[in-house]
Amino acid sequence: MFYSSQRFEKRLTGCKGTPVQIRGGPATVDGAKVHSISHWPKPAGKASELCREPGNLACWTKHFPRGLGGRARPNFPARGLGIFLMQSKNIIGALMLLAAGGALLLCCRESRKMGGENLRPRIVSLAPSLTEIVFMLGMGDHLVGVTDHCNYPSEAKSKPRLGGLKTISLEAVISRNPDIILGTEDGNEQSLLDQLRELHFRLYTFQPRTLDEVLTTILAVSRVCGRESRGQELVKELKSRQEMVSKAVAGSGPVPAVLVFEHEPLILAGPGTFAHDLIEKAGGKNLADDARIPYPRYSLELLIAKSPEVIIDVAMGEDANAEQKAWQYWSQWPDIPAVRNRKVAVLDSDLVTRPGPRLFQSLVQLAGIFHPECFGKGK
Amino acid sequence: MPPLSRPRLFSILGLLTGLLAITVLLTLFFGNVPVRLGFKELASEFSALVRSEPLSRDGIILLRVRLPRALLAVLVGGGLSLSGASFQALIRNPLADPYILGVSGGAAFAAIVGMIVSSSFSFAPVPVFAFGGALASIFLVLAVARTRGKLPVITLLLAGVVVNAFFSALVMFLLTVISGRHLPSAIYWMMGQVSSKSYSTLGLVALYYMPGVLVLLGLARDFNLISLGEESAEQLGVNIERSKLLAFVAASLITAVAVSVSGLIGFVGLMVPHIIRLVFGPDHRLLLPASFLCGGIFLALCDLLARSLIAPAELPVGVITAVLGGPFFIWLLRRSREWISR
Numbered sequence: 021m022f023y024s025s026q027r028f029e030k031r032l033t034g035c036k037g038t039p040v041q042i043r044g045g046p047a048t049v050d051g052a053k054v055h056s057i058s059h060w061p062k063p064a065g066k067a068s069e070l071c072r073e074p075g076n077l078a079c080w081t082k083h084f085p086r087g088l089g090g091r092a093r094p095n096f097p098a099r100g101l102g103i104f105l106m107q108s109k110n111i112i113g114a115l116m117l118l119a120a121g122g123a124l125l126l127c128c129r130e131s132r133k134m135g136g137e138n139l140r141p142r143i144v145s146l147a148p149s150l151t152e153i154v155f156m157l158g159m160g161d162h163l164v165g166v167t168d169h170c171n172y173p174s175e176a177k178s179k180p181r182l183g184g185l186k187t188i189s190l191e192a193v194i195s196r197n198p199d200i201i202l203g204t205e206d207g208n209e210q211s212l213l214d215q216l217r218e219l220h221f222r223l224y225t226f227q228p229r230t231l232d233e234v235l236t237t238i239l240a241v242s243r244v245c246g247r248e249s250r251g252q253e254l255v256k257e258l259k260s261r262q263e264m265v266s267k268a269v270a271g272s273g274p275v276p277a278v279l280v281f282e283h284e285p286l287i288l289a290g291p292g293t294f295a296h297d298l299i300e301k302a303g304g305k306n307l308a309d310d311a312r313i314p315y316p317r318y319s320l321e322l323l324i325a326k327s328p329e330v331i332i333d334v335a336m337g338e339d340a341n342a343e344q345k346a347w348q349y350w351s352q353w354p355d356i357p358a359v360r361n362r363k364v365a366v367l368d369s370d371l372v373t374r375p376g377p378r379l380f381q382s383l384v385q386l387a388g389i390f391h392p393e394c395f396g397k398g399k
Numbered sequence: 400m401p402p403l404s405r406p407r408l409f410s411i412l413g414l415l416t417g418l419l420a421i422t423v424l425l426t427l428f429f430g431n432v433p434v435r436l437g438f439k440e441l442a443s444e445f446s447a448l449v450r451s452e453p454l455s456r457d458g459i460i461l462l463r464v465r466l467p468r469a470l471l472a473v474l475v476g477g478g479l480s481l482s483g484a485s486f487q488a489l490i491r492n493p494l495a496d497p498y499i500l501g502v503s504g505g506a507a508f509a510a511i512v513g514m515i516v517s518s519s520f521s522f523a524p525v526p527v528f529a530f531g532g533a534l535a536s537i538f539l540v541l542a543v544a545r546t547r548g549k550l551p552v553i554t555l556l557l558a559g560v561v562v563n564a565f566f567s568a569l570v571m572f573l574l575t576v577i578s579g580r581h582l583p584s585a586i587y588w589m590m591g592q593v594s595s596k597s598y599s600t601l602g603l604v605a606l607y608y609m610p611g612v613l614v615l616l617g618l619a620r621d622f623n624l625i626s627l628g629e630e631s632a633e634q635l636g637v638n639i640e641r642s643k644l645l646a647f648v649a650a651s652l653i654t655a656v657a658v659s660v661s662g663l664i665g666f667v668g669l670m671v672p673h674i675i676r677l678v679f680g681p682d683h684r685l686l687l688p689a690s691f692l693c694g695g696i697f698l699a700l701c702d703l704l705a706r707s708l709i710a711p712a713e714l715p716v717g718v719i720t721a722v723l724g725g726p727f728f729i730w731l732l733r734r735s736r737e738w739i740s741r
Contacts, residue, residue: 325431
């Protein structure tokens with residue numbers, strides 16, 4: 021009944037591999053700017069509202085993978101067919117017509133069923149940082165899929181796994197019937213994101229590059245999840261933490277420091293990383309900022325010659341012996357002031373590399389290590 | 400090329416040893432930190448190092464950062480070149496090196512397993528695992544390739560390629576399922592690197608090398624006869640299967656130790672022996688020790704480049720050897736095309 025040949029044309033050309041921008045376009049939150057955040061006519065509009073508008077193409081394309089494969093007709097093996105439809109270049113027209121028509125009908129059923137507001141969106145997160153943000157927004161219950169690396173908070177570990185950051189399975193994502201997919205431009209495989217966009221999922225991608233952009237990301241995520249007020253509260257709280265730190269360390273000079281990811285080869289945090297941003301904001305001076313590479317293999321002799329007063333040794337994963345290992349390595353170089361004064365701190369890598377709310381926690385922690393006098397504590 | 404006489408052998412080896420010493424000195428005085436240290440101070444710092452007394456800052460940079468690194472480069476480059484020269488002689492194929500025949504693949508796989516099972520990243524378990532993997536793969540290759548009590552070159556190469564592919568697949572599997580904590584170190588290790596190890600580690604490497612190097616140098620005459628063709632060698636009194644077996648085990652040992660301390664550094668074992676052969680002739684009594692010395696010089700210089708090109712950051716040394724080695728390999732391939740297609 022909503023069918024029109026023109027719409028079908030669009031679908032057809034789309035299938036032939038010509039990129040047809042049916043709606044808004046890719047959603048990217050790049051830095052502070054939120055470009056065309058959605059494929060939808062209204063950025064954070066509710067799917068159900070859109071579906072009630074006759075002639076809105078978004079309606080059936082959006083529900084295509086869901087309507088066919090989902091609850092409506094569990095035995096109909098059309099989920100695979102749906103993918104086939106989107107990707108295959110030599111498609112039999114009749115089959116397509118049939119499937120598209122079926123999808124349309126199903127969609128109409130679904131749209132009637134979903135009359136009201138979608139209060140329980142099914143969210144899939146494709147990055148550990150986004151998982152953390154979703155939990156922080158109090159939306160953890162809505163998460164229906166996470167990556168293998170999502171280990172914080174501990175509830176995230178019991179969520180269905182979709183694969184590693186770069187090895188997420190498209191089928192696994194589709195099988196979760198997501199309403200909202202959150203991903204990252206750098207972290208996720210571009211082909212996966214493209215496929216999800218082609219399948220007209222509501223995919224939002226984020227790529228914060230500084231501490232301030234993390235705050236923007238949190239706001240944007242809260243907006244797409246319909247929890248804007250909670251997001252604003254959270255951002256306000258994190259901002260106040262940041263201000264507290266910057267006030268506390270304002271009086272004292274920057275402490276020369278390095279943040280070390282690997283010993284052999286020696287990998288440091290260079291400029292353009294969150295770790296660098298954290299060091300500088302916590303009242304330190306990153307000695308590796310001359311490297312011009314985000315994670316440089318750094319010259320050991322130069323590190324020794326630059327005499328860092330604090331060494332932040334980052335341990336990958338949950339490693340019980342991390343401190344012992346770090347000390348075993350650094351005690352080889354007792355002339356480094358940080359080693360002489362035992363100012364070698366071990367930090368979980370997740371705390372300094374994940375662009376999530378916990379960065380602000382490590383900001384406070386680092387400030388305490390750099391300037392124990394300002395915080396009335398320290399080692 | 401004049402025939403190899405004793406004075407010629409010793410004069411060439413002496414010359415190369417001198418060059419090696421100059422190279423090590425050169426790498427000692429190039430770096431990101433300017434060091435103002437005369438030879439007299441250097442000597443006193445050196446004696447402090449021997450007595451394990453505290454060094455000055457410049458002393459630390461010269462003798463504990465740069466020197467061990469240069470020595471490790473010499474050991475690794477020399478070992479890979481020596482085993483490369485031996486493999487080329489054994490298989491009588493100019494494209495052979497430790498990376499063909501599955502030796503490095505097996506060593507790499509086992510070394511990564513060693514990294515995972517040993518909770519600490521100390522040196523000890525990794526070379527043992529790597530040697531085990533190298534030996535296992537070489538015996539697998541030999542078992543597959545052996546036909547009617549002989550080791551035909553073609554089946555040997557094919558078996559090597561297959562075994563290497565198999566172990567590469569296992570390495571990729573491990574890199575995919577490995578937990579986050581091990582992944583970066585395993586990947587960096589695969590890229591190949593030379594770092595400042597402690598002197599005890601260097602001593603351990605030299606110790607592991609010793610039997611392999613002695614066996615290979617002792618087999619130089621057999622290699623000369625084998626290069627005439629296996630039948631001729633057998634008629635001339637070489638116990639060919641025994642020599643081959645010994646040589647394979649010895650070369651695998653050296654490759655495994657080199658791989659375990661520095662990861663996968665390609666092309667050294669291929670290029671250096673060929674250059675030596677072109678310059679000094681094919682006699683293995685000279686070729687083998689000269690390969691060791693020149694391999695050391697080559698890798699030490701490559702490492703100097705690796706740490707100075709984008710200073711203060713560093714490149715993996717495998718990048719330099721591969722960038723230099725790739726074009727060389729193509730040249731070699733074009734040159735020996737007829738030989739291979741035969």
